[in-house]
Amino acid sequence: MRYCFFSCIAGKKEKAFSAIQDGTKCLQNAKDADSFVNNETFRLSYTESTLKNITNEEIVSISFPLGKRLLKINTVFELDGLQLYLTGKLNKGRSISLTLATAFLAESKYANYIRLVEKFNEKLKNNPNLVYDENHSLLNPTGNLALYDYYIERLSTPPFNKRPSSPLLTIQKGRQAFL
Secondary structure (H helix, E strand, O other): OEEEEEEEEEOOOOEEEEEEEEOOOOOOOOHHHHHHHOOOOHHHHHHHHHHHHOOOOEEEEEOOOOOOEEEEOOEEEEEOOEEEEEEEEEEHHOOEEEEEOOOOOOOHHHHHHHHHHHHHHHHHHHHOOOOOOOOHHOOOOOOHHHHHHHHHHHHHOOOHHHOOOOOOOHHHHHHHHHH
């Protein structure tokens, strides 16, 4: 499946608009993709009709900031050092979906603590009557807060502080849940 990136000015107001459209309708095979890249008339008419369907407005002008480049699912973008994968489109092409390509790797002591939390949660899921005993567990409020502080610190520094839809504010509000 092929994708194209375009921007336009729709309606009487100049409003910037970017969209990624899947090419299943017009770009079903390599010949159509080649037509999109090599035939300006085809490229403009396809883009205009697609944008009209998305915006329900007259298209005033169309530009291709990336030239004739076709983008595909899993194309990697870099945003101030944060790598993101293009995963698709939403709302009939009005917005795009991106996911992190940069792995969140924790230091070994935090990674081990995370594993303990995951194991405890799995045991609790399998046995809802499980009773937590602080004296016989490696999990404790001090360790939970240390993990919380580490996570907040990592999300506050590059490249993770540049993440779109960052969970940082939500997590900061939920500090009490880590106790």
